[in-house]
Amino acid sequence: DAGVTQSPTHLIKTRGQQVTLRCSPKSGHDTVSWYQQALGQGPQFIFQYYEEEERQRGNFPDRFSGHQFPNYSSELNVNALLLGDSALYLCASSEPGLRGEQYFGPGTRLTVT
Amino acid sequence: QQQVKQSPQSLIVQKGGIPIINCAYENTAFDYFPWYQQFPGKGPALLIAIRPDVSEKKEGRFTISFNKSAKQFSLHIMDSQPGDSATYFCAAAISGSARQLTFGSGTQLTVLP
Numbered sequence: 001d002a003g004v005t006q007s008p009t010h011l012i013k014t015r016g017q018q019v020t021l022r023c024s025p026k027s028g029h030d031t032v033s034w035y036q037q038a039l040g041q042g043p044q045f046i047f048q049y050y051e052e053e054e055r056q057r058g059n060f061p062d063r064f065s066g067h068q069f070p071n072y073s074s075e076l077n078v079n080a081l082l083l084g085d086s087a088l089y090l091c092a093s094s095e096p097g098l099r100g101e102q103y104f105g106p107g108t109r110l111t112v113t
Numbered sequence: 114q115q116q117v118k119q120s121p122q123s124l125i126v127q128k129g130g131i132p133i134i135n136c137a138y139e140n141t142a143f144d145y146f147p148w149y150q151q152f153p154g155k156g157p158a159l160l161i162a163i164r165p166d167v168s169e170k171k172e173g174r175f176t177i178s179f180n181k182s183a184k185q186f187s188l189h190i191m192d193s194q195p196g197d198s199a200t201y202f203c204a205a206a207i208s209g210s211a212r213q214l215t216f217g218s219g220t221q222l223t224v225l226p
Contacts, residue, residue: 101162102159
């Protein structure tokens with residue numbers, strides 16, 4: 001049983017560009033959350049998707065947007081990239097219901113130059 | 114403000130020692146407290162989690178102690194091994210709000226052989 005998978009593994013973009021990151025949840029999970037982890041810091045919650053809608057959002061600007069597909073996979077889009085967007089982007093999936101444990105994928109390392 | 118303060122920032126112990134990592138929170142609405150382990154280049158892996166209706170929970174060599182009145186919780190690793198060397202994060206969430214995890218800043222643990 002595959003766990004949470006993310007693609008790509010690494011990505012290098014130029015300031016001002018746009019990027020799309022992808023996540024496939026663990027089998028049986030229907031909820032996907034995205035986190036940003038800057039170097040040497042704990043992950044910070046970006047937003048969560050459930051039933052193809054954004055259920056909750058953290059303190060991130062509108063440049064960060066997402067989508068969830070009918071098969072529960074998800075995308076994170078970041079527009080107008082800034083140098084400060086360089087980070088490890090983590091996807092976590094959880095079981096149906098609000099009490100599900102969150103399981104993280106390996107992350108996508110985004111570098112903005 | 115929803116914050117979780119974690120200490121120490123780094124910790125070095127000898128093999129067989131019992132490292133202790135502490136976390137404190139402010140928001141009394143938090144009712145779910147997980148600990149994650151992260152190796153370099155990997156996503157966080159769920160170790161153990163506790164809810165405030167119990168004061169202690171053990172899973173293998175990992176123990177969480179919880180003090181609701183002090184709003185503090187800690188992770189103890191019994192009989193630590195070099196393979197336990199990793200970064201450990203505490204987190205907190207409100208179950209009724211989609212389990213948005215608020216993470217501590219992390220503790221880098223080194224277990225010497």
